[in-house]
Amino acid sequence: MKFLKILTIIISLSLLAGCYDKKELDDLAYVICIGADKGEKEKLKITFQIAIPIKIAGENAKSGKESTTQISVESPSLFTAMSLANSTISKELSIAHAKLIVYSEDLAKEDLSGYLNAFITNKDLRPRTSIVVCKGTAEEFIKNVTPMLEINPARYYDLLLSSYNYTGYNAGNELIDFYTAVSSPAIEPTSLLAEIDYEDEENPTPKFNGIAAFQGTKMVRRNKRKRINSSSTYIR
Amino acid sequence: MPYGKFGKFLFCIVFIAFLILLITCTLEEFSQDIKNVLFTDSSIDEISILFIIGMFIGSFFGLSGIFRTGGMMFPLIFVGLSLIFISLFNKIDITNLTPILGNGANSIFVEGAYKFGRYNFIAILFLLNPYIKNIKKTGFLTIGISGLMITIILFLLFGVIQYPTITENYFSLFELTRLVGFGRFFQRFESVFTFIWIIMTYIYISTAFSLIIYTIKKVFNFKYINRILPILTVLILSITHYMPSYNFAISIMDNIYMIIGPLSVIILPILLMLIARIRVKLGGKNEVS
Numbered sequence: 001m002k003f004l005k006i007l008t009i010i011i012s013l014s015l016l017a018g019c020y021d022k023k024e025l026d027d028l029a030y031v032i033c034i035g036a037d038k039g040e041k042e043k044l045k046i047t048f049q050i051a052i053p054i055k056i057a058g059e060n061a062k063s064g065k066e067s068t069t070q071i072s073v074e075s076p077s078l079f080t081a082m083s084l085a086n087s088t089i090s091k092e093l094s095i096a097h098a099k100l101i102v103y104s105e106d107l108a109k110e111d112l113s114g115y116l117n118a119f120i121t122n123k124d125l126r127p128r129t130s131i132v133v134c135k136g137t138a139e140e141f142i143k144n145v146t147p148m149l150e151i152n153p154a155r156y157y158d159l160l161l162s163s164y165n166y167t168g169y170n171a172g173n174e175l176i177d178f179y180t181a182v183s184s185p186a187i188e189p190t191s192l193l194a195e196i197d198y199e200d201e202e203n204p205t206p207k208f209n210g211i212a213a214f215q216g217t218k219m220v221r222r223n224k225r226k227r228i229n230s231s232s233t234y235i236r
Numbered sequence: 237m238p239y240g241k242f243g244k245f246l247f248c249i250v251f252i253a254f255l256i257l258l259i260t261c262t263l264e265e266f267s268q269d270i271k272n273v274l275f276t277d278s279s280i281d282e283i284s285i286l287f288i289i290g291m292f293i294g295s296f297f298g299l300s301g302i303f304r305t306g307g308m309m310f311p312l313i314f315v316g317l318s319l320i321f322i323s324l325f326n327k328i329d330i331t332n333l334t335p336i337l338g339n340g341a342n343s344i345f346v347e348g349a350y351k352f353g354r355y356n357f358i359a360i361l362f363l364l365n366p367y368i369k370n371i372k373k374t375g376f377l378t379i380g381i382s383g384l385m386i387t388i389i390l391f392l393l394f395g396v397i398q399y400p401t402i403t404e405n406y407f408s409l410f411e412l413t414r415l416v417g418f419g420r421f422f423q424r425f426e427s428v429f430t431f432i433w434i435i436m437t438y439i440y441i442s443t444a445f446s447l448i449i450y451t452i453k454k455v456f457n458f459k460y461i462n463r464i465l466p467i468l469t470v471l472i473l474s475i476t477h478y479m480p481s482y483n484f485a486i487s488i489m490d491n492i493y494m495i496i497g498p499l500s501v502i503i504l505p506i507l508l509m510l511i512a513r514i515r516v517k518l519g520g521k522n523e524v525s
Binding site for chain 1: 276401
């Protein structure tokens with residue numbers, strides 16, 4: 001009996017050790033924005049905007065474009081795109097801290113049905129990640145996003161996309177809300193419509209310029225910026 | 237139990253088969269789910285072996301040990317679920333619950349009647365009688381607390397994510413915990429849920445396994461029941477590994493467990509008790525076993 005008790009404790013201790021599949025923070029590349037465009041050779045062209053930690057904290061901290069880098073790959077799906085991107089960069093991609101998903105308008109008008117589940121079922125990606133449709137290509141949008149007033153690009157997206165709390169010209173739009181509306185018989189999904197404002201050529205800034213209205217998973221209409229408030233009301 | 241030796245034997249064999257089916261299907265389903273959620277780099281066999289070892293140890297120390305574990309964990313589980321509820325409370329949209337009765341009373345009460353099988357485990361109250369002082373009070377309390385918990389969780393599920401979407405998630409409550417977040421620094425609340433889930437599954441399968449041991453002891457009058465523990469553990473491990481797929485386990489749960497289950501473990505003992513009662517009233521042979 002005593003032997004069995006000791007054996008039980010030893011077995012329990014060996015099971016508690018864990019950590020065999022740990023991943024060092026330094027070994028991961030943190031994606032903060034994912035863009036999806038129509039591909040030329042493959043179905044999709046996925047762009048990953050990756051934070052550069054060394055440029056976010058410490059002496060080398062810099063705001064603007066220098067705090068991020070991006071990589072684009074053509075692939076049939078998000079997961080394949082991640083695998084392809086992993087084969088070209090030194091660190092493993094992690095989408096656990098992604099703050100924004102950008103679909104190009106062309107892709108949204110075609111159909112998003114095949115490109116939503118990958119995001120919603122991925123256990124790393126938060127369901128509360130924001131989702132926008134952009135004019136032009138998502139790759140171009142991500143390339144031209146220039147975080148101002150903020151060094152940390154993830155925080156920049158967080159603050160920018162939560163501005164609907166104090167302005168009527170923006171609207172909250174999370175992946176889970178979009179997905180819920182897609183599968184609902186009573187609600188049609190909407191998404192923020194984004195574009196890059198090139199007025200200041202040196203510092204182009206992202207601008208939310210209305211709402212993209214969907215029927216199911218297909219974008220059917222643009223609503224103007226001044227109608228964001230009313231759209232949020234009547235579309236819901 | 238004044239319904240004769242045959243009745244007792246029949247009930248116990250049916251109950252053992254039911255519990256073995258319950259453990260193996262739960263283990264297969266749970267191992268697959270937890271692999272997807274937590275142990276993505278581990279094989280399903282490793283995970284199921286880990287829980288079978290836990291089940292073995294739990295049963296070795298007896299039902300009272302498992303109940304004490306449950307008693308110790310209950311406050312943690314309660315706090316965890318309360319935190320999930322509080323943090324998601326502002327996301328509840330009461331209009332998601334309308335229309336009341338959804339697709340109609342027929343689809344709920346008639347088409348959904350077979351889902352009563354999900355509550356088969358209530359039948360263990362028949363076997364727990366010797367362990368509990370006041371079975372009537374404890375039974376009602378257990379069913380009451382479970383009912384309250386299920387109602388709160390369902391209210392949360394349907395309040396936050398509306399009906400058609402919630403059915404698409406194969407693991408809804410986990411999906412819900414992914415939405416939890418207090419500001420930027422307190423997120424990833426699913427780890428608390430995973431902890432609750434693992435503890436509850438451990439208690440669930442260990443209780444079921446202990447009841448198999450207890451039933452075998454009762455039926456076959458075994459004195460040293462712990463000696464057959466390893467054999468039964470290996471048997472359950474083998475059956476779990478024999479399951480060809482996750483879908484197979486789900487289909488067994490949906491068809492055999494959900495439909496035949498209530499008939500065999502809830503209606504059969506009630507029928508036996510009724511027969512026994514009639515026999516006693518008619519002055520027949522009153523066997524006490």
